[in-house]
Amino acid sequence: MNRTRRSLAIELALLALVILVCVFPFYWMVTTSLKTQVVAMQSPPAWIFTPTLDNYRQALFVDGVSRTLLNSLIIAVSTTALAVVLGVPAAFALARFEFRGKKDLWFWFITNRMISPIVLALPFFLIARHFGMLDKHITLILIYLTFNLPIVIWIVTDQFRGIPYDLDEAARMEGASQFTIMRKICLPLAMPGVAVSAIFSFIFSWNELMFGLILTRSEARTAPAMAVSFMEGYNLPYGKIMATSTLIVIPVLIFALIASKQLVRGLTMGAVK
Amino acid sequence: MRGQVSRKTILAFIGPSVIALAVIGIAPLLYAVWTSLHFYNLTKLRQVRFIGLENYQTVLTDAAFWQAMGRTFLLLATSLPLQLALGLGIALVLHRPGLTLVKTLTRLSLVLPMATTYAVVGLLGQVMFNQQFGVVNQLLGQNINWIGNASNAFAMIVFWDVWQWTPFVALVLLAGLTMVPGEVEEAARLETSNWWTILRHVQLPFLMPGLVAVLILRTADTLKLFDMVFTLTRGGPGNSTEMISLLIQRVGFRVFDQGLASAQAVILLIITIVLARLYIRVFYKEV
Known part of the structure; x- marks a missing residue:
């Protein structure tokens, strides 16, 4: 009895430590965002202070972070929608049809997930510059497809494979086309996978920095690129940087918590259920 | 048919x-x-x-390129074992019965780091590891120059990589542990109370798919790593934290040598494809 109690106490302490380490940086981010510049630059740092929303007001309405958040939202939603529309039929084909080159196609998709974005960023920058496509939403929407499309195809293929083939067969007996089978029979059953893949491609697009930094200037500036641009100069506005960071991170954290049960499956592209 | x-x-x-x-x-x-x-x-x-x-000749004989490559793999070789050890520990604790509410809370907390914007992790790092007003030095009771010192800066990158991705490893391994059939695990526990024996002979086979996925994805993501390091150190001080993606970005957009940067990128691409093929050939037999 005594022994189990002790091991329980140790277990509790370990779990509390894990929670603390995971959550503390967010606590620090939010509290720093509520500090004035003077308090934020105190040494040693202050734990108790009078909070102010000044950094948020400044960031959102004076520096135009609100606009970059809107840009990020437009870009992330559009690229996700496009990835789902293009990716779902491809996933259906990979799960249901047999054809030559299927393995190569699958390998191509897998490598797309592994390619370093900087490899694409160089030529994409030159091409976009040549066609006057720099600083346009559509440029980021398209380039984000390079990682969103593989995610959608992978997760949804996995989901389609789990649907019994008998259902297709029955519908085909009644003369339904493959497209009707996908749309009317398989897609409703595959909705959980589609939703998870959509949440993932939203999170990845919303979080992306490098393409945003290289391919946008002002009109299509994304929120992470904006946050980084505060880092120039000597007297860094730490409170404002943390306020912007908080605004960027809160939506993805909410999405991630909603999809928390599916997160592992999504991040491993279905390799782990 | x-x-x-x-x-x-x-x-x-x-x-x-x-x-x-x-x-x-x-x-x-x-x-x-x-x-x-x-x-x-x-x-x-x-x-x-x-x-x-x-350009290719220049890259192949360029010390800076291979140093950046070496640094990238050093980061992988340092943080992946830490992530695996800590992740396995967390997964084993979470897998034990009891304390359901606290464990649910822990699982939810674990989700947060890996969803966090890489760039924000870097910015947070700047604030928390600042020498004068950073909370890390305050908690340690030290006055360490994290960002300005080469090996400290590298350690800081390792710290944040471990912070962000240990939860991923933990949840993947936890998913594997729950795949072990209850009867099998109970039978094994009647035989021995040694957790290592159970891990090695009963649970490990179920952990393999997850471990493979972690190995592949962590390798790929380390080769891709840009955002967090860029916002935290910009590759500095000197080029002590300049990972391969940062080097290519600097050559292409700060030195403006797109030709050389493209050659570096093509070589990185070849290395990535070779690694991907190798991994898939060795580990993914199905599909």
């Missing part, structure tokens, strides 16, 4: 995404190959000319 579908139908289903990926994924790569064979400097666009493999 299953899968007997006309060519036209198949093309209609996969065509759109194949075309899209070819246009945005392959065409730029071909253009990068073209650029890499030219003298192509953004500040001297009038002098663009074909120079054959000269």
Whole structure:
């Protein structure tokens, strides 16, 4: 009895430590965002202070972070929608049809997930510059497809494979086309996978920095690129940087918590259920 | 019969995404190959000319390139074992029965780091590890120069990588542990109370798919790593934290030598594809 109690106490302490380490940086981010510049630059740092929303007001309405958040939202939603529309039929084909080159196609998709974005960023920058496509939403929407499309195809293929083939067969007996089978029979059953893949491609697009930094200037500036641009100069506005960071991170954290049960499956592209 | 579908139908289903990926994924790569064979400097666009493999020669003999490559793999070799050890520990504790509420809370907390914007992790790092007003020095009771010292800066990158991705490893391994059939585990526990024996002989087979996925994805993500390091140290001090992606970005957009940067990128691409093929050949037998 005594022994189990002790091991329980140790277990509790370990779990509390894990929670603390995971959550503390967010606590620090939010509290720093509520500090004035003077308090934020105190040494040693202050734990108790009078909070102010000044950094948020400044960031959102004076520096135009609100606009970059809107840009990020437009870009992330559009690229996700496009990835789902293009990716779902491809996933259906990979799960249901047999054809030559299927393995190569699958390998191509897998490598797309592994390619370093900087490899694409160089030529994409030159091409976009040549066609006057720099600083346009559509440029980021398209380039984000390079990682969103593989995610959608992978997760949804996995989901389609789990649907019994008998259902297709029955519908085909009644003369339904493959497209009707996908749309009317398989897609409703595959909705959980589609939703998870959509949440993932939203999170990845919303979080992306490098393409945003290289391919946008002002009109299509994304929120992470904006946050980084505060880092120039000597007297860094730490409170404002943390306020912007908080605004960027809160939506993805909410999405991630909603999809928390599916997160592992999504991040491993279905390799782990 | 299953899968007997006309060519036209198949093309209609996969065509759109194949075309899209070819246009945005392959065409730029071909253009990068073209650029890499030219003298192509953004500040001297009038002098663009074909120079054959000269850029590749430069890259292959360039110490900076191989140092950045070495640094990238050093980061992987340092943080992955830490992530595996800590992740396994957390997964084993979470797998034990009891304390349900606290464990649910822990699982939810674990979700937060890996969803966090990489760039924000870097910015947070700057604030928390600042020498004068950073909370880390306050808690340690030290006055360490984290950002300005080469090995400290590298340690800081390792810390944040471990902070962000240990939860991922933990949750993947936890998913594996819950796949072990209850009867099998109970029977094993009657035989021995040694957790290592149980882990090694009963649980490990169920952990393998997850471990493979972690190995592949962590390798790929470390080769891709840019955002967090860029916002935290910009590769500095000197180039002590300049990972391969940061080096290529600097050569292409700060030195403006697009030709050389493209050659570096093509070589990185080749290394990535070789690694991907190797991993898939060794680990993914199915599909």
